[in-house]
Amino acid sequence: MPKKVIGRVDKADFPLLDLYDIDIKIDSGAYTSSIHCHQVKVEDGLLKCTFYDKDHPLYNGKEIVFKTYDTAKVKSSNGIVQERYKVKTTIIIFNKKYKINLTLSTRDDMKYPILIGRRFLNKKFVVDVSLKNLSYLKKN
Secondary structure, three states, X not given: OOOEEEOOXXXXXXXXXXXXXXXEEEOOOOOOEEEEOOEEEEEOOEEEEEOOOOOXXXXXXXXXXXXXXXXEEEEOOOOOEEEEEEEEEEEEEOOEEEEEEEEEEOOOOOOOOEEEOHHHHOOOEEEOOOOOOHHHHOOO
16 A cells, blocks of 8 residues: 655644544654653543643543553653553544544643654655645645
8 A cells, every 4th residue: 555645744633532633743863653742641540641831722621531551652753761651542544534542741832732653654644744734734
């Protein structure tokens, strides 16, 4: 199957998280994909997080509860290793639904709330950094 061309930024839907037309940055330098969370906590064995950011109005502020989750060690670009929670969800991009693993990050200074890394891109997409919003422009 030929790989689809994706630009450096786009918008995607995450229906299980009730997040739509969310800005994503394609980060071929990152192995894992991550999502910015305002709050993350574990209560009674459930992972609870809030996807909210005042600079991103489509981040709806609802608390999402995950019954199943994991942890992953993630090395940042500055070489620091963090242990983060990891969840499985779905992403709709180019009008197609894919499974995706996202690590949860609480960084308020992120310009894009979601980074899409190589693990997701591999064997599906080729990145053309001169382009943007290719999926969003083809959205039904």
